[in-house]
Amino acid sequence: QISLLVGFISVNNSPWTDYSAYSYFQIVTMCDLVMILFFYIIHIFRIYRKLTCVSWPLAEFLHYLIGTILLLIASIVAASKSYNLTGLVAGATFGFLATILCVLSIWSSYKVSCITQSTGK
Numbered sequence: 001q002i003s004l005l006v007g008f009i010s011v012n013n014s015p016w017t018d019y020s021a022y023s024y025f026q027i028v029t030m031c032d033l034v035m036i037l038f039f040y041i042i043h044i045f046r047i048y049r050k051l052t053c054v055s056w057p058l059a060e061f062l063h064y065l066i067g068t069i070l071l072l073i074a075s076i077v078a079a080s081k082s083y084n085l086t087g088l089v090a091g092a093t094f095g096f097l098a099t100i101l102c103v104l105s106i107w108s109s110y111k112v113s114c115i116t117q118s119t120g121k
Contacts, residue, residue: 001101004033004071007094011078014087021081022088025095028074032067032098039063061109068102075099 008029016022039060042048048056075095082088 001033001036001098003094003098003101004029004036007075007091007098008033010087010094011091014085014091017083017085017088018081021077022091025074025078025091028067028070029095029098032071032102035063035067057109061106064102064106064109068099068106071095071102072099 008026011022011025011029042056048054075092075098078088078095079092082092
């Protein structure tokens, strides 16, 4: 997700007013980005076919759920501590955009794994 990367870069290149709030935002965005890339690699190389002991749809669903909640909290904290500094406001805005995109990913993941399996399509 490009929005996570842009939010991270915006916060990283801005003067910080509250170190703990923005370091939390950076940690959450980078961890979320790394996990998204991890799942993309799993799907691209079809590793899920070899590792059948893991329920990959459930793992992906839980990742997006937990990542979205943490990203929403981080974006709210970053927005409340931005003090109208443009880079920090932009970082928080891209954090909210990434949160919305993660919610859409949760819905599509749920729709693909649960609804299509239950209907047999």
